[in-house]
Amino acid sequence: MGLRAFLVISVLGLLASCGGAPEATSSSGAAEPQKIFKWRLVTTWPKNFPGMGMAPEKLADRVRAMSNGRLDIKVYGAGELVPALEIFEAVSQGTVQMGHGAAYYWRGSVPAAQFFTAVPFGLSAQEMNGWLLHGGGMALWEELYARYNLVPMVGGNTGVQMAGWFNKEINSLADLKGIKMRIPGLGGEVFDAAGGTAVNIPAGEIFTSLQTGVIDAAEWVGPFNDLVLGFHQVAKYYYYPGWQEPGPNLEFTINKAAWDELPEDLQMMVRTAAEAVNNDVLAEYTARNNQALKELTEKHGVEVRRLPSDVLAELKRIADDKVDLMIGDDPLYQRIHASYHQYRQNVMNYNELSERALLNVRAEIEGY
Ligand code: CA
Numbered sequence: 001m002g003l004r005a006f007l008v009i010s011v012l013g014l015l016a017s018c019g020g021a022p023e024a025t026s027s028s029g030a031a032e033p034q035k036i037f038k039w040r041l042v043t044t045w046p047k048n049f050p051g052m053g054m055a056p057e058k059l060a061d062r063v064r065a066m067s068n069g070r071l072d073i074k075v076y077g078a079g080e081l082v083p084a085l086e087i088f089e090a091v092s093q094g095t096v097q098m099g100h101g102a103a104y105y106w107r108g109s110v111p112a113a114q115f116f117t118a119v120p121f122g123l124s125a126q127e128m129n130g131w132l133l134h135g136g137g138m139a140l141w142e143e144l145y146a147r148y149n150l151v152p153m154v155g156g157n158t159g160v161q162m163a164g165w166f167n168k169e170i171n172s173l174a175d176l177k178g179i180k181m182r183i184p185g186l187g188g189e190v191f192d193a194a195g196g197t198a199v200n201i202p203a204g205e206i207f208t209s210l211q212t213g214v215i216d217a218a219e220w221v222g223p224f225n226d227l228v229l230g231f232h233q234v235a236k237y238y239y240y241p242g243w244q245e246p247g248p249n250l251e252f253t254i255n256k257a258a259w260d261e262l263p264e265d266l267q268m269m270v271r272t273a274a275e276a277v278n279n280d281v282l283a284e285y286t287a288r289n290n291q292a293l294k295e296l297t298e299k300h301g302v303e304v305r306r307l308p309s310d311v312l313a314e315l316k317r318i319a320d321d322k323v324d325l326m327i328g329d330d331p332l333y334q335r336i337h338a339s340y341h342q343y344r345q346n347v348m349n350y351n352e353l354s355e356r357a358l359l360n361v362r363a364e365i366e367g368y
Pocket of ligand 1: 220
């Protein structure tokens with residue numbers, strides 16, 4: 001008998017003797033057979049859509065591995081079980097246990113949800129993670145979603161987005177007039193007030209809508225995702241910066257009753273996986289956007305343009321008014337806004353001598 005075989009047999013013998021000794025199991029009673037939880041997760045993205053659309057798959061894989069299969073989450077793409085823009089309702093009502101999307105899609109019924117995706121001219125991805133995970137944002141988000149029997153978790157971030165695809169140049173505010181654009185959330189409301197017409201269309205329908213002239217312009221995400229959807233084939237100008245979504249946070253939502261049923265260790269695995277995926281998504285966008293932008297401009301001849309400063313300033317003014325209107329007299333909305341606003345002010349102050357200072361110095365020395 002080799003040493004290895006001997007050790008295996010010894011260990012098996014030890015296990016067998018433990019099994020026969022009642023005192024070897026917990027004194028509080030033998031563990032019950034471990035329950036297997038089978039969850040369904042619905043998402044606002046097409047199945048396996050690169051970047052954000054892979055976040056739910058990544059979470060499901062991690063949780064399955066960490067729990068040794070005790071929590072098995074099956075992911076359904078937009079429309080497979082529930083239409084993209086109805087998943088909040090489905091998770092809230094417990095039709096399914098879990099969802100992945102963006103909070104601002106629900107702002108029609110939950111206006112303050114906007115704060116937990118992105119506010120125009122608001123927090124960047126790094127700042128947003130700071131507010132949510134260490135700046136008081138998460139507790140407020142949980143309080144807001146408790147109203148809908150939901151537990152929210154961070155679910156990825158795309159970083160600064162692009163302002164969007166247009167077929168005519170935007171040289172002044174007047175150029176926005178009459179443009180019908182896919183731009184969801186508060187950004188869309190601002191676009192409306194600036195003279196355009198905003199519509200929300202799920203990812204899978206944007207290309208055809210642009211191609212057939214149902215819409216004249218569209219913002220989606222940024223180079224990595226926009227290249228995949230082929231917008232360069234139906235629009236000429238690619239505008240920046242993404243004032244409407246400076247660092248949009250994505251979300252996992254969990255039905256409260258389903259969450260409460262999970263043992264603590266599985267809850268910790270879900271939370272840990274969500275935070276890991278949150279990091280992973282942002283890292284992927286950071287790595288891939290540059291390459292995709294190069295392909296769009298060099299291979300496909302896309303013309304990149306910056307929105308004029310006076311147009312951006314006007315959009316900012318409108319956005320501030322819209323935020324005030326959105327808060328209204330709900331005390332929780334007011335606390336969310338106060339927290340967000342105070343945090344934004346604080347990070348902006350420090351950014352002057354950290355992020356911005358570094359980017360400026362780097363550009364100055366390297367001649368950007
Ligand atoms: Ca967007």
